[in-house]
Amino acid sequence: MARIGTGARIAGVLLATVLGASLAGCSSTGGKRAEEARKAAAAGRPAVSTPRWTFAMVTHAGDGDTFWDIVQKGAKEAAAKDNINFVYSHDDQAQQQAQFVQNAIDQKVDGLIVSLAKPEALKDVVGKAVRAGIPVITVNSGSAQSREYGALTHIGQDETIAGEAVGTELTERGRKKAVCVLHEQGNVGHEQRCAGAKKTFGGTLENLYVEGTNMPSVQAAIQAKLQADPSVDAVVTLGAPFAATAVKAGQAAGSKAEVDTFDLNPQVAAGLKDGTLGFAVDQQPYLQGYEAVDLLWLYRYNADVLGGGRPVLTGPQIVDAADAAKLTEYIQRGTR
Template sequence: MDRTFRTRSRRFALVAAAAAAALIVTGCSSDSGGKKAEEDTGNASAGKADTPRMKVAMITHAAPGDTFWDLIRKGAEAAAAKDNVELVYSSNPDSAKQANLVQNAIDQKVDGIAVTLAKPDAMKSAVAKAEKAGIPVVGLNGGIDDWKEQGLLEYFGQDESVAGEAFGEKLNELGAKNNICVIQEQGHVALEARCAGVKKTFKGKTTNLYVNGTNMPSVKSTITAKL
């Protein structure tokens, strides 16, 4: 591994960490609401680096109009502006098309790639190609059990199994007997892990309910029917 790659990797890791702050704020924003989380991400823009310009691709599995990912993107843009980075953001909920977006970033010879591994197996080949091209890659949001195996530089996100277990225990405290765990994207490893965590600690019955998260009327009717 040459010195140029090591230097680029270190700086990219710092930039990625700054952008990941938005992911943490958003993921933990249940107490204060989305508006507060959005305001907090705006604070990341204070100051500006005078380091050499970098080009970083952020590639997620977000569906159009997903407000969760709108906040993540806003935080990444704030971090990019602060750290003198040209951010190239793209997304596609179809894992094969998301992998193609990684290839596009490789072809653009970006300095780093931040990618979600909602469906790790589908991304494995594209990530390997990026690493072979000497482009450091970090993961976020999904893929906590796969990022090391795939050779990523860092991972930013929470262990959804632990989150699910904590919620299962909370349901027990509330005296719940029957739980529906909604998964808005089938095959998403983090969402599956979260519901598995609930089932592990919850003493009642847990049923996974799969919905199409990009179609809110359908989501509402499916959940209503199940209830």
Template sequence: MARVGTGVRAVGAVLVAALGISLAGCSSTGGKRAEDARKAAAAQGKAAVNTPRWTFAMVTHSGEGDSFWDIVRSGAEQAAAKDNINFLYSNSDEGQQQARLVDTAIDKKVDGIVVTLAKPDALKAAVARAEKAGIPVITVNSGSAESKEFGALTHVGQDETIAGEAVGDTLNERGRHKALCILHEQGNVGHEQRCAGAKSRFKGEMENLYVEGTNMPSVRSAIGAKLQADSSIDTVVTLGAPFADAAIQAGRDAGSKAEIDTFDLNAKVAGALKDGTLGFAVDQQPYLQGYQAVDLFWLYKYNANALGGGRPVLTGPQIITKDQAPALEDYAKRGTR
């Protein structure tokens, strides 16, 4: 695949505009407000087809209150509304529990299962059980390397190694020399691939720092301590939008001038890019991941269509800098970027 350089390659939010969708913004903290926003967004959708009301389940590795997964879910629910789909969503950040949720979907005899493979070893047997039951599977977001091996129809998301390589190249172009890559979820193979990809292309020195992602004060403290101990660190790369703000605060606490860069985009990140607080963000278009996964299942059930030709359907990476942030800020505020 061609290497991804700096700059936005395509603005995925055009898809939303083309469909004439007006979504209520998702809460950045999850919970009831996010749930209400998702329901309101889905209610604005109108079935555009008269095909059977199939049932698709999505089972993700999201923890509770994760704003990234609010966006994925919004896209999936909007596509489900358009496609006359009964959509079921469940999640757990524990691999074995996620596998049990896949089993629950199998027991319900759903027509298709969308699943993330952040911890592929824990999900392999569950995916096999789905296929044995005659239920097709599409993987999304995590697990591009394992998707085909596990027998999934296709994978929708970004290749995490390619995304990491894009970060390494961008750091080189920005003249950085020593970087920290912040891993906030132990056992997430996609996160490891991001840092490894960045390190493989970065001409400077890159070190991984593992933090407790469920404890944001601890994340801030750990990053701050590292920056205080080593003033030569000129870059911190976080692997999720919520952790970018913690890194910014940690840098201030430590009196560090290190640039903060991040994977993923949300309204706060877009604002920080716009004012120069963040250097760049890597957008993998989560709304598109959810929307496309459901739409691909509908196409498969209706017309035996498939995309990708045996390769992942890539939704990223896109490198977003201060110059591009204003064009995406409104989409991020409403919760679709």
């Protein structure tokens, strides 16, 4: 995957972030209507006069997962602009997530957004939503199953492509042996990330399964791996909170392995800046939430569908030390 210049990458993010507002505002009066939409969204009032539909988002997020806070922020800001009543529920247990989807069906919501980290567990209930006439958009996880399950489109990064980008980046950095740390067994997206990285990496990559709900255990497992195999020169974590833990594990093990990660948070931005982290893969969660709501609104309003049934990609975007200062600004306002 070719790297993109910092300015171009940041500009692209800003363009995509305002895409929904631009779509809502464009008409024969063009820029004026778009500007009115942006001002309305900033003021927290609807930019449209369509009915106050209810959209439900149901995700596989665990408690305290800051990644999903950013997804929600994007969704809520789009909902405010589009005059949408936005309802959010989550659970990292697939059975409970399926129950939340059923609840949304029972409440006859006007649109449904759902993540498919464990797609088989959600297949039947998502099918019920579609048969009930509820338009569905999948987000973040489950791009391979989205169309099969009847969703209008999928919004997120293709996890295999994201993994391939990591493998290419590791190769360009001269790494020879990497460990891919999977913190949630059964999550198909995580498996795809590591498999993609292994496919394009010029060296050797091994999977390391850890108990993601127990950070001391995660640190101990990574530390033990690095102590047992000093030839490991890269550790890839699949979520921002695990990057700092991997750094601590490396320091305790006396390893010089570079730590790289998927996703961003303030600690990752700081790590990129001070060099304790090599690079991060940003899938732009704000966009996932914002565009999911905005595209459902467009479908309800005008039967519009982006992507032609194929995923609408929000990543991957490789970010490193050169991006750290600007990323910190966006992270502080809760959009990255």
